[in-house]
Amino acid sequence: MLQYYDPNKNSQPGQVIDPRRDYGTPAISIDADETVQLVTLSIDGQEVKMPEGTSIMRAAAHLDINIPRLCATDSLQAFGSCRICLVQIEGRKGFPASCTTQVEEGMIVRTQSQETAKLRRNIMELYISDHPLDCLTCAANGDCQLQDMAGTVGLREVRYGYHGENHLDAVKDESHSYFTFDPAKCIVCSRCVRACEEVQGTFALTIDGRGFESKVSAGQNEAFMDSECVSCGACVQACPTATLMENSVIENGLPEHDVVTTCAYCGVGCAFKAEVRGDQVVRMVPFKGGKANRGHSCVKGRFAFGYSTHKDRITKPMIRNNIDEPWQQASWEEAVEFAANKIKTIQKEYGSDSVGGITSSRCTNEETYLVQKLVRAAFGNNNVDTCARVCHSPTGYGLKTTLGESAGTQTFDSIEKSDVIIVIGANPTDAHPVFASRMKRRLREGAKLIVADPRRIDLVKSPHIDSEHHLNLLPGTNVALLNALAHVIVREGLEDKEFIELRCEDDAFLHWKEFISDPKNSPEAMAQVTGVPAERIIAAAKLYGRAGNGAIYYGLGVTEHSQGSTAVMAIANLAMLTGNIGREGVGVNPLRGQNNVQGACDMGSFPHELPGYRHVSIDSVREPFEKLWGVTIKNEPGLRIPNMFDAAVAGRFKGLYCQGEDLAQSDPNTQHVEDALRNLDCLIVQDIFLNETAKFAHVFLPGASFLEKDGTFTNAERRISPVRKVMAPLSGKADWEVTMVLSKALGFEMNYQHPSEIMDEIAQLTPTFEGVSYQRLDEEGSIQWPCNDASPYGTPIMHVEEFVRGEGFFAVTEYVATDEKVTKRFPLLMTTGRVLSQYNVGAQTRRTDNMEWHSEDVLEIHPHDAEYRGIDHGDMLQVSSRAGDTMLRADITERVQPGVVYTTFHHPETGANVVTTDNSDWATNCPEYKVTAVEVRKMRGQSDWQSSYEKFSQQQVAFLQEAETQA
Ligand code: SF4
Ligand code: SF4
Numbered sequence: 026m027l028q029y030y031d032p033n034k035n036s037q038p039g040q041v042i043d044p045r046r047d048y049g050t051p052a053i054s055i056d057a058d059e060t061v062q063l064v065t066l067s068i069d070g071q072e073v074k075m076p077e078g079t080s081i082m083r084a085a086a087h088l089d090i091n092i093p094r095l096c097a098t099d100s101l102q103a104f105g106s107c108r109i110c111l112v113q114i115e116g117r118k119g120f121p122a123s124c125t126t127q128v129e130e131g132m133i134v135r136t137q138s139q140e141t142a143k144l145r146r147n148i149m150e151l152y153i154s155d156h157p158l159d160c161l162t163c164a165a166n167g168d169c170q171l172q173d174m175a176g177t178v179g180l181r182e183v184r185y186g187y188h189g190e191n192h193l194d195a196v197k198d199e200s201h202s203y204f205t206f207d208p209a210k211c212i213v214c215s216r217c218v219r220a221c222e223e224v225q226g227t228f229a230l231t232i233d234g235r236g237f238e239s240k241v242s243a244g245q246n247e248a249f250m251d252s253e254c255v256s257c258g259a260c261v262q263a264c265p266t267a268t269l270m271e272n273s274v275i276e277n278g279l280p281e282h283d284v285v286t287t288c289a290y291c292g293v294g295c296a297f298k299a300e301v302r303g304d305q306v307v308r309m310v311p312f313k314g315g316k317a318n319r320g321h322s323c324v325k326g327r328f329a330f331g332y333s334t335h336k337d338r339i340t341k342p343m344i345r346n347n348i349d350e351p352w353q354q355a356s357w358e359e360a361v362e363f364a365a366n367k368i369k370t371i372q373k374e375y376g377s378d379s380v381g382g383i384t385s386s387r388c389t390n391e392e393t394y395l396v397q398k399l400v401r402a403a404f405g406n407n408n409v410d411t412c413a414r415v416c417h418s419p420t421g422y423g424l425k426t427t428l429g430e431s432a433g434t435q436t437f438d439s440i441e442k443s444d445v446i447i448v449i450g451a452n453p454t455d456a457h458p459v460f461a462s463r464m465k466r467r468l469r470e471g472a473k474l475i476v477a478d479p480r481r482i483d484l485v486k487s488p489h490i491d492s493e494h495h496l497n498l499l500p501g502t503n504v505a506l507l508n509a510l511a512h513v514i515v516r517e518g519l520e521d522k523e524f525i526e527l528r529c530e531d532d533a534f535l536h537w538k539e540f541i542s543d544p545k546n547s548p549e550a551m552a553q554v555t556g557v558p559a560e561r562i563i564a565a566a567k568l569y570g571r572a573g574n575g576a577i578y579y580g581l582g583v584t585e586h587s588q589g590s591t592a593v594m595a596i597a598n599l600a601m602l603t604g605n606i607g608r609e610g611v612g613v614n615p616l617r618g619q620n621n622v623q624g625a626c627d628m629g630s631f632p633h634e635l636p637g638y639r640h641v642s643i644d645s646v647r648e649p650f651e652k653l654w655g656v657t658i659k660n661e662p663g664l665r666i667p668n669m670f671d672a673a674v675a676g677r678f679k680g681l682y683c684q685g686e687d688l689a690q691s692d693p694n695t696q697h698v699e700d701a702l703r704n705l706d707c708l709i710v711q712d713i714f715l716n717e718t719a720k721f722a723h724v725f726l727p728g729a730s731f732l733e734k735d736g737t738f739t740n741a742e743r744r745i746s747p748v749r750k751v752m753a754p755l756s757g758k759a760d761w762e763v764t765m766v767l768s769k770a771l772g773f774e775m776n777y778q779h780p781s782e783i784m785d786e787i788a789q790l791t792p793t794f795e796g797v798s799y800q801r802l803d804e805e806g807s808i809q810w811p812c813n814d815a816s817p818y819g820t821p822i823m824h825v826e827e828f829v830r831g832e833g834f835f836a837v838t839e840y841v842a843t844d845e846k847v848t849k850r851f852p853l854l855m856t857t858g859r860v861l862s863q864y865n866v867g868a869q870t871r872r873t874d875n876m877e878w879h880s881e882d883v884l885e886i887h888p889h890d891a892e893y894r895g896i897d898h899g900d901m902l903q904v905s906s907r908a909g910d911t912m913l914r915a916d917i918t919e920r921v922q923p924g925v926v927y928t929t930f931h932h933p934e935t936g937a938n939v940v941t942t943d944n945s946d947w948a949t950n951c952p953e954y955k956v957t958a959v960e961v962r963k964m965r966g967q968s969d970w971q972s973s974y975e976k977f978s979q980q981q982v983a984f985l986q987e988a989e990t991q992a
């Protein structure tokens with residue numbers, strides 16, 4: 026564990042001292058087992074002990090002595106360009122810069138004297154002589170370090186005048202939707218350039234020219250929007266002046282206060298300060314105290330928050346008897362009563378199992394917990410499932426089977442200790458950007474990277490990143506590749522015999538070893554299957570097998586397959602085989618797609634498990650819930666999402682409560698999903714927008730955005746982080762309150778006054794959450810479960826001494842080819858993924874300026890495949906599979922290999938999931954989104970599905986407008 030060590034403040038391991046202060050230069054990071062060399066020095070007559078390597082500036086900051094600075098900030102390495110931080114050191118000549126000078130034993134430092142004051146004023150004079158004097162009307166007035174420094178150094182006049190050669194006429198770059206670059210205000214401190222390099226790792230900015238001509242340049246003197254910039258905002262955050270400024274601040278003024286909360290987009294779980302003016306969020310600033318993001322952000326969390334007050338928000342409940350009828354607005358009481366009566370009527374007529382509920386990974390733990398509680402206690406069945414069914418359910422199954430716990434093993438910090446990193450079936454720079462920046466930093470420090478992906482994702486090669494191996498396997502062959510990697514490690518004798526003997530089940534290992542050593546699993550044999558030459562597999566296996574610390578990161582490109590669970594187990598096998606489990610820098614790390622995938626699974630959203638991954642069939646598991654809730658819980662698992670759809674189509678399943686999830690857009694085989702939803706007698710949708718699923722609903726209950734709620738999210742590291750209310754819910758009710766009133770109307774009363782009480786109940790009933798409470802979260806900032814008596818501060822690294830299941834289990838992972846085969850009729854394999862600017866079904870990001878980067882889903886196709894079909898870049902293409910047809914624009918690119926096409930599913934009208942099939946993982950029914958045999962051809966006009974979708978969708982929007990107009 027890294028310690029940001031401060032002997033003067035008794036800091037805890039892993040803590041940044043005061044995340045709201047800027048200490049000028051980064052803290053020295055020290056390993057827990059490292060001895061800290063402290064030096065004692067005196068600054069302005071006060072004695073301080075600091076670790077060797079600390080800057081004088083930082084040491085002074087710990088004594089609350091703030092040395093003036095412009096080019097230094099504690100998120101970046103010291104640079105020493107502005108010279109305003111100069112100090113005097115006894116026995117040394119001159120005036121060294123305190124940001125670049127390290128503390129030494131016995132040093133005597135003076136930060137203030139006549140001479141230093143004069144020198145600082147001289148420097149400031151030069152800056153100000155080439156700076157617009159429009160402070161009163163500047164957007165940064167009151168939040169500008171240049172302004173502050175002018176005051177601090179006592180600048181009273183500028184002897185050079187303001188009329189010499191200057192940059193005051195420099196033209197603003199207003200190309201970017203979220204921030205403006207005003208070069209007239211630039212002091213060329215390079216903080217932006219360094220932030221883009223050190224923090225983000227994109228290298229989009231440079232200082233162009235020399236001396237007076239020096240200026241910040243995006244790309245090759247391009248506009249920001251045309252450059253390589255990925256809009257993470259790190260440069261804006263680092264800028265000490267108004268040169269790089271958020272447009273939201275320019276338009277609305279500076280914020281008045283802030284609330285620390287957690288990003289509601291991806292599974293990285295970045296902490297943000299929501300900065301507010303009145304009741305308006307003016308900007309989201311990544312919080313330095315966030316242990317998942319350490320002060321960094323991506324374009325979604327940083328800038329794409331405007332959806333929360335978008336005009337499309339529905340804030341009044343609506344009801345109707347039939348989906349071909351217009352909506353009627355209703356009071357909360359009417360809507361809830363209407364919904365409850367419908368559910369009761371259905372259960373009376375079709376039986377208690379004819380209804381169910383779906384929880385969402387976008388909602389908080391507390392909300393999700395309540396929905397599963399409502400289903401089990403008020404509906405009286407176990408028909409509850411979650412959208413993790415269609416993403417990471419194989420992770421739950423695979424890791425539970427092999428390691429004993431359905432969760433990743435590490436912290437994000439752990440990457441800083443990795444020597445060899447395998448990224449398989451994940452695209453972190455797009456889907457988990459803040460973590461990707463950490464990973465890229467480690468790669469720049471020298472760690473080696475193996476990418477296993479059918480596409481050439483950015484990590485394969487980007488500025489200062491060059492992967493050792495890109496194993497560009499064919500979609501659907503992960504297990505074949507993983508087995509071949511393990512085969513080589515065993516064949517070469519690279520397994521960690523001691524670890525296996527001490528930590529893993531003997532019999533299972535020997536059985537597995539026999540299986541994996543079979544020549545059918547050799548790279549030579551699997552080269553045929555995967556399309557990856559044997560020698561590349563061998564080289565990659567040797568690299569990982571010989572790594573000091575080898576870490577594996579994977580995503581939906583592993584799980585969303587017919588052998589998703591098998592692939593997860595094969596990954597766990599690889600890690601156990603090489604002893605890469607149970608310490609920093611190693612592990613098995615599922616990168617979760619949505620913000621609370623981990624939490625939704627933890628909270629008992631699956632039909633077979635109560636919170637904490639405990640099977641409903643076990644009496645001792647059900648008992649405490651039954652006792653506390655005062656009900657009997659069925660001891661049989663309920664229906665999974667695909668079973669619900671099949672039963673709905675068959676007429677046996679009639680009512681569904683769906684909170685925060687968009688099944689109609691995100692689930693595979695859209696036409697089947699639509700048939701199922703149409704067949705329901707009562708679909709209750711709780712959401713912030715009329716999403717695609719809501720168009721089939723009978724009851725619409727307005728949801729709250731993340732800015733309107735209290736609760737917690739759990740990220741990919743098992744980190745439980747607080748979500749705090751920044752504004753009142755637009756609909757008047759928080760989501761947990763809505764579930765509570767619905768439950769009451771159904772006859773099962775829940776009585777919570779605040780989400781903290783829900784967490785208290787979760788802690789009472791779930792051993793891995795025993796020590797979690799809002800008070801503890803406030804004290805710690807965030808906690809990684811398990812958190813209980815055994816680990817009162819949570820568990821950063823899992824399986825340290827022993828596996829949760831006792832001994833690690835090597836599962837035999839036979840490669841079985843998917844049924845989804847290419848044929849003459851469907852000769853290409855389509856795989857799907859995400860882009861940086863959009864999030865999942867796009868309901869949020871499509872309602873922001875992020876649309877500028879990805880306004881439609883396109884089909885990536887290799888030039889050979891395009892040429893063979895006479896397709897030009899930008900042509901509209903019909904994409905046909907065994908499930909259906911849709912239309913996408915062609916993007917001809919060598920990112921995909923011949924025979925493979927790729928698209929995203931962020932736009933409903935594209936209907937990417939009209940094409941994906943019902944195939945699914947053998948163990949969990951997670952859909953096989955990543956492998957669909959298709960053919961593409963040029964076409965004009967929409968597919969049949971698109972025409973009927975457009976008609977239906979327009980009708981539903983008209984129904985909504987009618988309801989809003991009548992109200
Ligand atoms: S927004 Fe991020 S990627 Fe773009 S220039 Fe700034 S630091 Fe670089
Ligand atoms: S844009 Fe801001 S951070 Fe970048 S060099 Fe200019 S003043 Fe410094």
Ligand code: SF4
Pocket residue numbers: 288289290291292293294295318322323324325326327457458459460
């Ligand atoms: S990386 Fe994920 S959690 Fe972090 S700001 Fe971006 S979307 Fe939000």
Ligand code: FES
Pocket residue numbers: 093094095096097104105106107108109110111122123124125
């Ligand atoms: S702050 Fe030290 S040289 Fe700029």
